[in-house]
């Protein structure tokens with residue numbers, strides 16, 4: 193018994209020793225990686241300063257940041273991003289990237305070989321051309337003048353085009369699965385179209401792959417900024433380090449900036465921008481991309497940028513992330529043809545908003561549809577102006593919508609509670625040593641877990657730690673898909689509460 197106990201202790205000791213060793217190795221490796229990353233970032237900031245990128249009115253030649261901003265890490269809000277190094281005032285100019293530092297197709301295609309090859313392929317779109325130019329420049333390695341910038345680009349993007357069949361199915365909702373399939377097909381099609389040109393340009397084999405194309409698409413899609421002279425946009429060194437917050441999220445944002453303060457230095461707080469709709473834009477007058485604080489920031493707070501108004505599916509498609517609380521979220525429910533045809537509102541306006549309220553157009557369409565066809569013409573003007581048609585009509589619409597939402601939730605492969613549980617397990621996945629242990633902990637997700645295993649090509653007893661980057665990426669995308677569908681279901685649930693509230697107030 194004693195021997196047995198010693199034996200157990202020894203074996204557990206050796207297991208914990210090897211775990212401790214592995215942990216030390218991982219820590220050392222992690223530290224080295226972090227040091228390398230910070231070295232690359234320093235080089236980027238020095239290089240950008242040389243191009244005139246600056247966060248102050250008095251540019252310092254050795255580093256482009258430090259007066260207003262610093263690169264920092266925000267694990268729960270976009271990872272690498274920009275932090276305020278001092279209190280910033282709403283409307284303050286926080287970063288300027290001169291026109292000459294912007295990376296455009298025009299600039300990249302100055303190369304003679306490249307421009308001659310591009311002329312022979314006039315049918316490629318502006319976005320495809322930018323991707324090819326970008327990969328061509330990347331293939332030059334250190335010889336490229338943009339090498340310090342390229343070295344700091346993320347290694348992967350979880351955009352929809354990178355979703356495999358497993359992650360697509362995990363979205364569970366038809367229109368989201370369809371959007372993912374469309375993104376994948378589009379990326380494959382565009383890659384095939386551009387392959388001939390890329391081969392002519394003799395790109396390195398690893399840059400010719402579909403994976404490289406999807407990575408480049410992710411880079412271009414998530415980092416390009418709008419410029420008036422090129423529909424493909426431009427890459428904006430350092431300016432592309434701002435993470436995203438939805439416009440309209442902040443009650444003191446630009447949309448409501450009529451109380452913008454006029455500072456001592458007119459250049460610093462520019463009153464002309466009080467009507468600005470975005471917090472970053474190319475300004476002809478300054479011949480630079482200019483970024484402004486969208487609100488007052490405290491020192492060390494993350495400084496965010498509104499890239500545009502996107503639903504969560506659009507954020508996933510273009511940027512590879514989503515927001516739990518997205519004020520621009522819209523969810524769509526399946527509507528029969530006779531409902532659509534009862535009004536002239538376009539389909540994309542027939543949605544349920546973040547709070548579960550049917551959109552103006554959806555409500556007006558349902559009110560009309562619930563009206564006998566021969567009466568629709570005479571009361572159409574009331575429905576289109578947003579008025580209730582009658583108490584009976586409103587009750588019918590609300591009951592119908594609540595029932596529809598119930599049916600949608602009932603037919604979902606998983607429940608809201610199950611999705612929440614699954615998300616918390618996915619977050620803890622690194623605590624498990626192998627997939628078998630993990631699978632045991634998830635009896636409720638048998639099928640989904642088996643599909644995950646199949647998709648990774650792993651066996652249930654494979655050691656999790658050795659399963660590599662690809663599995664980790666699949667887990668990240670799986671998590672995004674589950675987050676998306678959970679958010680969808682929560683909004684549908686909010687809609688049921690909304691309808692129930694109206695029903696009881698009308699009935700009461």
Ligand SMILES: C[S@@+](CC[C@H](N)C(=O)[O-])C[C@H]1O[C@@H](n2cnc3c(N)ncnc32)[C@H](O)[C@@H]1O
Nearest residue numbers: 269270271272414415432433434435436511513
């Ligand atoms: C323009 S880059 C911003 C800087 C980026 N974090 C980096 O390290 O280079 C856009 C990408 O940042 C990430 N990102 C930006 N805002 C985010 C947010 N609010 N939540 C999660 N990820 C975000 C996404 O990966 C997105 O594709």
